[in-house]
Amino acid sequence: MKSIIQKYPRAFLLIAAVFWFGLYKTLEPLSHILVNTLPLEAGSHAYGALQFFLYDTPKVLLLLAGVVMVMGMVNSYFTPERTRALLAGRHEGAGNIMASMLGIVTPFCSCSAVPLFIGFVQAGVPLGVTFSFLISAPMVNEVALALLLALFGWKIAALYLVMGLSIAIVAGYVIGRLKMEAHLEDWVRNMSHVQPIVGADELTLTERIYAGIASVREIVGKVWPYVLAGIAIGAGIHGYVPQDFMAGLMGRDAPWWSVPVSVLIGVPMYTNAAGIIPIVEALLAKGASLGTVLAFMMSVIALSLPELVILRKVLKPRLICTFVGVVSLGIMLVGYVFNAVV
Amino acid sequence: MKNIKVLGTGCANCKTTMKLIEDAARERGIEIQLEKIEEIQDIIAYGVISTPGVVVDGKVVHAGGVPARDKIAQWLND
Numbered sequence: 541m542k543s544i545i546q547k548y549p550r551a552f553l554l555i556a557a558v559f560w561f562g563l564y565k566t567l568e569p570l571s572h573i574l575v576n577t578l579p580l581e582a583g584s585h586a587y588g589a590l591q592f593f594l595y596d597t598p599k600v601l602l603l604l605a606g607v608v609m610v611m612g613m614v615n616s617y618f619t620p621e622r623t624r625a626l627l628a629g630r631h632e633g634a635g636n637i638m639a640s641m642l643g644i645v646t647p648f649c650s651c652s653a654v655p656l657f658i659g660f661v662q663a664g665v666p667l668g669v670t671f672s673f674l675i676s677a678p679m680v681n682e683v684a685l686a687l688l689l690a691l692f693g694w695k696i697a698a699l700y701l702v703m704g705l706s707i708a709i710v711a712g713y714v715i716g717r718l719k720m721e722a723h724l725e726d727w728v729r730n731m732s733h734v735q736p737i738v739g740a741d742e743l744t745l746t747e748r749i750y751a752g753i754a755s756v757r758e759i760v761g762k763v764w765p766y767v768l769a770g771i772a773i774g775a776g777i778h779g780y781v782p783q784d785f786m787a788g789l790m791g792r793d794a795p796w797w798s799v800p801v802s803v804l805i806g807v808p809m810y811t812n813a814a815g816i817i818p819i820v821e822a823l824l825a826k827g828a829s830l831g832t833v834l835a836f837m838m839s840v841i842a843l844s845l846p847e848l849v850i851l852r853k854v855l856k857p858r859l860i861c862t863f864v865g866v867v868s869l870g871i872m873l874v875g876y877v878f879n880a881v882v
Numbered sequence: 883m884k885n886i887k888v889l890g891t892g893c894a895n896c897k898t899t900m901k902l903i904e905d906a907a908r909e910r911g912i913e914i915q916l917e918k919i920e921e922i923q924d925i926i927a928y929g930v931i932s933t934p935g936v937v938v939d940g941k942v943v944h945a946g947g948v949p950a951r952d953k954i955a956q957w958l959n960d
Contacts, residue, residue, distance in 0.1 A: 619932070619945070619946055620931050620932040620945075620946060621929070621930075621931060621932070621945065621946075624931060647932075647946060647947065648932070652891075652931070652932045652933045652946070654891065654922055655891065655922055655925050655926060655930070655931050655932070655933055656931045656932060658922060658926050658931070659926055659930075659931030660931070662926065727923075731926075754950070850891075853922070
């Protein structure tokens with residue numbers, strides 16, 4: 541396999557894609573065959589739960605591996621250093637749109653938020669454009685996308701993508717318009733400007749495939765227990781908790797303020813997209829509506845107390861509050877839109 | 883003796899990177915001078931904005947993630 545990747549990287553990708561697709565198509569019939577070999581009565585609760593579990597688990601993991609592989613390869617084209625060079629000197633508007641899109645494809649760990657922020661500002665990326673990047677990078681992430689795709693279909697996944705992008709674009713633009721440069725910490729404002737350098741060397745396709753495989757190992761390796769737990773909870777809850785349990789609090793009968801309250805609860809919480817999935821699954825299974833749950837999920841992923849504490853090193857309190865306020869408002873809006881559409 | 887610096891604000895990935903380099907050097911019996919740069923201003927001065935970054939003898943060789951083992955071996959053997 542190693543020599544195929546090295547000698548014929550294109551052929552490897554093609555074969556892998558065909559193999560992946562074939563596997564994906566056989567999952568449903570296979571799960572039926574598997575369940576039928578067990579001594580369970582068709583139509584019983586245990587039968588349904590088991591079939592759901594046996595079909596959903598490989599489906600979610602397969603989609604996750606596929607999406608992460610593609611994203612890992614795409615990521616190898618966009619280092620943060622290169623993204624910075626692309627954004628330096630851009631104007632607001634077009635710059636915000638570009639920054640939000642680059643936020644999706646640029647690999648980014650939230651512990652790099654501060655060096656990245658300073659590096660962007662120092663290279664002359666406008667403040668609002670920098671924020672567009674900082675908002676979209678954690679919010680639109682591949683694990684969340686893969687899970688939405690697997691559990692709710694491509695329409696919801698696409699809607700999530702578009703909404704996440706819109707929040708990043710608009711929130712960054714608003715922050716830029718508010719002219720808050722004075723609320724950067726003084727040492728950040730007084731830094732000398734640097735010319736961004738792009739040091740990254742060109743990678744071969746083989747190296748990009750390896751980068752993709754590495755991120756599948758890293759991300760799927762870390763995330764699968766959460767996914768499994770989430771699906772198990774989802775399957776288990778199905779029959780035992782009344783469907784409408786959450787309907788009054790977060791569902792269709794909920795008062796209008798359930799969206800903002802969900803966001804307020806979500807903001808200080810921090811976990812990665814995979815950690816929040818069991819909660820999302822459980823809430824939905826109990827009758828919560830999708831918009832409210834997604835707003836909760838987005839606020840957990842996009843804003844977190846630890847990240848705000850780190851950002852405090854470079855931002856004065858007023859700018860931090862504006863950042864949290866604008867992003868929360870955007871997320872609430874998305875919650876209402878989802879609730880209205882779905 | 884090689885001077886290797888790991889640039890990072892102290893997240894888990896930075897610690898892993900330090901450990902990987904330490905282990906790789908010990909395995910090969912190569913003596914290195916390993917430093918950790920944690921001040922943001924100093925990290926930025928190297929032009930690195932995604933951590934962890936690695937600097938070998940004053941030259942940035944890596945940024946934005948835990949480096950692969952064979953990459954580390956390459957730095958040590960060069």
